[in-house]
Amino acid sequence: MRDRFAAAKKAGFNAIEIQFPYEITVAELVQLQQQNGLKIILINVDADDLLQGGEGLAAVSTKQSQFDKALENCMEYAQQLNVNCVNVLSGRCFDESLKNNYLAIFKQNLEKAADALQKINVKCTFEAINTVDMPHFLINSPIQMMGIINELKHPNLFMQYDIYHMTKMGRDVCADIQQYHHHIGHIQFADYPGRHEPNTGDINFESVFNAISKCGYNGWVGAEYNPSKNTNATLTWFER
Numbered sequence: 220m221r222d223r224f225a226a227a228k229k230a231g232f233n234a235i236e237i238q239f240p241y242e243i244t245v246a247e248l249v250q251l252q253q254q255n256g257l258k259i260i261l262i263n264v265d266a267d268d269l270l271q272g273g274e275g276l277a278a279v280s281t282k283q284s285q286f287d288k289a290l291e292n293c294m295e296y297a298q299q300l301n302v303n304c305v306n307v308l309s310g311r312c313f314d315e316s317l318k319n320n321y322l323a324i325f326k327q328n329l330e331k332a333a334d335a336l337q338k339i340n341v342k343c344t345f346e347a348i349n350t351v352d353m354p355h356f357l358i359n360s361p362i363q364m365m366g367i368i369n370e371l372k373h374p375n376l377f378m379q380y381d382i383y384h385m386t387k388m389g390r391d392v393c394a395d396i397q398q399y400h401h402h403i404g405h406i407q408f409a410d411y412p413g414r415h416e417p418n419t420g421d422i423n424f425e426s427v428f429n430a431i432s433k434c435g436y437n438g439w440v441g442a443e444y445n446p447s448k449n450t451n452a453t454l455t456w457f458e459r
Contacts, residue, residue, distance in 0.1 A: 220237070220240075220242070220243060221243070221247075221251060223235070224251045224252070224254070224255040224257055225255055226450070227255070227257060228255045228256060228257055230450075230451060230454055230457070231454075231457065232257070233256075233257065233258060234257060234258040234259070234260045234439060235257055235258075235259055235260065236259070236260050236261040236262070236407075236441045236443070237259060237261075237262050238262070238263055239262070239263055239265060239266070240259075240262050240296055240300075241265060241292065241296070245295060245296050245299045245300065246299075248296070248299075248300060249299055249300060252300060258301075258303075259300045259301070259302050260302060260303045260304065260405070260439045260441065261302060261303060261304040261305070261306060261344075261379075261405055261439075261441065262293065262296060262297060262300070262302055262305055262306070263293075263305070263306045263307070263308060264276070264277070264286075264289050264290055264293045264305060264306070264307050264308070264332065265289040265292070265293065266308045266310065267282065267285065267289075269308060269310050269311070273310075273311070274310050274311050274312065274313065275308055275309070275310020275311060276289060276308075276310060277307050277308060277309055277310055277324075277325050277328045277329070278309055278310045278312065278321040278322065278324045278325035278328070278357055279310065279321070279324065280320070280324055283324075283328075286328055290328075290331070290332055290335060293305055294335055294336070294339065297336065297339065297341050298339045298341075302341060303341065303342060303405070303438070303439065304341065304342040304343070304344050304377075304379070304404050304405045304438075305332065305336055305341055305342070305343055305344070306344045306345065306346060306379050306405070307328065307329055307332050307343065307344070307345045308345070308346070308348075309325045309345060309356065309357040309358045310325070310356070310357060311353070311354070311355040311356055311357065312355055312357055313355050318357070321357055322357060325357060325358075326367060326370070326371060329343070329345055329367070329371065329376065330371050330373055330376075333371075333373045333375045333376045334373075334375075336375060337374070337375035342375060342377050342404040342405075343373075343375050343376050343377065343404075344376075344377045344378060344379040344404040344405050345358065345364065345367070345376075345378070345379060346358065346364075346378070346379035346380070346381055346384070347359050347360050347361060347363060347364055347378075347380075347381070347384060347385065347388070348381070348384050349383075349384045349385075349387040349388045350388070351387055352384075352387070359388060360385075360388060360390070361378065361380065361385065361390065361395050361399055364378045364402075365378075365399065365402065368402055377402055377403060377404025377405070378399060378402050378403045378404060379403075379404060379405045379406075379407065380392075380395065380396065380399070380403045380405070380406050380407070381406075381407045381408070381443070382406065382407065382408040382409070382422065382427060383407070383408060383409035383410070383411055383414050383422075383443075383444070386411040386421075386422055387411055387412070392422075392427060392430075393426055393427060393430040396427075396430045396431055396434055396436065397430060397433075397434050400434040400435060400436045403436060403438065404438060405438055405439060405441065406431065406436070406438065406439070406440045406441065407440070407441045407442075407443040408424070408427070408440065408441070408442060408443065408444070409442075409443055409444030409445070410422050410424070410444065413445075413447065414444055414445050415444055415445055415446065415447040415453070416442070416444050416446060416447060416453035416454075416456060417444075417456040418455070418456060419447050424456065428440075442457075
């Protein structure tokens with residue numbers, strides 16, 4: 220991770236995201252940030268075993284104390300790094316009969332995170348993830364996200380809109396961005412279906428970036444893709 224700060228700056232980026240920064244101390248990250256003149260836009264609250272196929276952290280009643288500690292730790296990183304957004308991953312529910320219970324716990328934790336982050340002037344986001352790559356993920360559409368936003372009515376709660384995930388779920392992403400831009404706190408993108416850089420798949424990124432520009436969205440857009448080759452060789456979209 221340490222080498223990526225200099226690589227991002229050399230490639231021409233002014234800001235980065237770090238999914239889970241916790242393997243490096245916040246003091247060292249601050250130093251790396253300052254040395255390379257980069258802003259860290261977004262980090263996630265720790266999600267426990269989610270990326271290894273587990274339930275995650277934010278919706279599991281038996282992990283409440285673990286989530287509370289993870290949020291407290293994330294708050295320190297967010298404040299010291301002066302991030303724009305913190306993302307809370309809902310996680311999975313493998314038992315459909317428990318889904319409503321998991322959603323209720325997630326909404327409580329989401330509200331808790333939004334409250335805490337508001338005090339340090341950091342946006343709280345949550346995202347929808349496609350259920351092909353991540354089966355049983357609790358939140359998988361902007362309609363669900365808007366339902367939670369409308370229910371909680373928290374002024375510091377926003378969508379993280381992922382263009383790849385929502386394309387895979389069959390969404391018209393340009394229409395979504397136009398409709399929901401007031402509620403979007405952060406955007407991420409990758410092409411579909413390979414989740415590589417733009418112009419390797421089916422998404423018309425000229426239309427997507429035009430939709431983002433025209434709708435009035437004033438946040439950041441993160442390149443969250445798996446490079447199909449050496450990363451620097453995939454940045455022709457960025458140069459344009």
